[in-house]
Amino acid sequence: MNFWTDKRVMLTGGGGFIGSHTERLLRQRNPKSVFVARRKEYDLTREHDVARLFHEHPADVVVHLAGLVGGILALKTKPVEYCSANLLMNTFMLHHAWKTGVQRFLAIGAGCGYPQHAPTPLKEDDLWNGFPQPDTAPYALAKRAFTVQSSSYAAQYGFKSITAIPGNVYGPNDNFDLTTANVVPALVRKFVEAADKTAPSVEVWSFALMNGTASKKASASSTVMLRTSAMLRPLYRTSNVSRL
Numbered sequence: 001m002n003f004w005t006d007k008r009v010m011l012t013g014g015g016g017f018i019g020s021h022t023e024r025l026l027r028q029r030n031p032k033s034v035f036v037a038r039r040k041e042y043d044l045t046r047e048h049d050v051a052r053l054f055h056e057h058p059a060d061v062v063v064h065l066a067g068l069v070g071g072i073l074a075l076k077t078k079p080v081e082y083c084s085a086n087l088l089m090n091t092f093m094l095h096h097a098w099k100t101g102v103q104r105f106l107a108i109g110a111g112c113g114y115p116q117h118a119p120t121p122l123k124e125d126d127l128w129n130g131f132p133q134p135d136t137a138p139y140a141l142a143k144r145a146f147t148v149q150s151s152s153y154a155a156q157y158g159f160k161s162i163t164a165i166p167g168n169v170y171g172p173n174d175n176f177d178l179t180t181a182n183v184v185p186a187l188v189r190k191f192v193e194a195a196d197k198t199a200p201s202v203e204v205w206s207f208a209l210m211n212g213t214a215s216k217k218a219s220a221s222s223t224v225m226l227r228t229s230a231m232l233r234p235l236y237r238t239s240n241v242s243r244l
């Protein structure tokens with residue numbers, strides 16, 4: 001019997017890029033049940049839908065990967081949506097997980113939540129030592145705020161939740177649409193198309209990778225997250241909240 005054997009697991013974002021890898025790896029661990037919450041049935045930006053989700057599918061462990069994700073162009077065009085949707089989803093998911101007695105809650109943060117000028121390689125303690133890259137801030141700070149929400153539920157209610165923060169993630173099933181893609185899949189597509197056309201140059205918009213952000217294959221990131229939720233080792237400590 002392993003950690004997962006008797007657990008009912010709820011996975012959000014399971015229809016997405018990282019979620020598809022996480023679902024596969026999660027099922028390999030043979031939990032008691034896995035329920036994948038999809039947006040067409042449960043819009044997690046609506047509290048009523050989130051309450052209904054936990055009522056219809058009670059869970060012991062929640063792996064919360066749902067998020068409104070976009071590249072630089074999308075973030076610059078619709079900063080309100082990217083900020084609000086992520087704040088709402090995280091707030092409602094955490095609250096109803098606590099309210100319905102979930103044992104462990106794992107959420108995913110974003111590497112771009114780290115300060116723009118944080119020294120590399122990134123260190124956990126630098127998360128609050130500056131402002132993120134301004135174009136990504138509405139999304140990045142909404143994701144960063146979750147670490148404080150999570151620590152608050154731990155401090156006040158003893159609720160076991162944690163945030164895993166991968167850097168750039170890439171791999172099969174990624175989003176290669178240049179209007180919404182993250183930097184790695186956008187670069188892959190641009191260079192593949194340029195090579196096919198033997199183009200003399202490639203236009204690159206982002207220097208995120210050159211800033212030293214670690215990149216991970218999606219399957220590797222998913223494995224780390226599942227191990228994190230089993231061990232629940234705090235990646236972000238309540239004591240850090242005092243720095244705010």
Ligand SMILES: NC(=O)c1ccc[n+]([C@@H]2O[C@H](COP(=O)([O-])OP(=O)(O)OC[C@H]3O[C@@H](n4cnc5c(N)ncnc54)[C@H](OP(=O)(O)O)[C@@H]3O)[C@@H](O)[C@H]2O)c1
Pocket residue numbers: 012013014015016017018019037038039040042043044045065066067068069085108109110111143165166167168169170175182
């Ligand atoms: N890609 C990266 O490099 C990276 C790096 C660090 C962290 N992350 C984080 O990892 C998570 C997944 O990212 P991804 O790259 O896999 O993105 P993705 O492919 O766009 O997947 C996002 C998922 O979120 C779900 N979702 C979005 N809005 C929703 C809503 N209102 N209600 C319910 N579900 C909603 C979507 O559900 P449906 O499929 O049902 O529509 C989709 O499955 C995000 O939280 C992101 O911030 C990503």
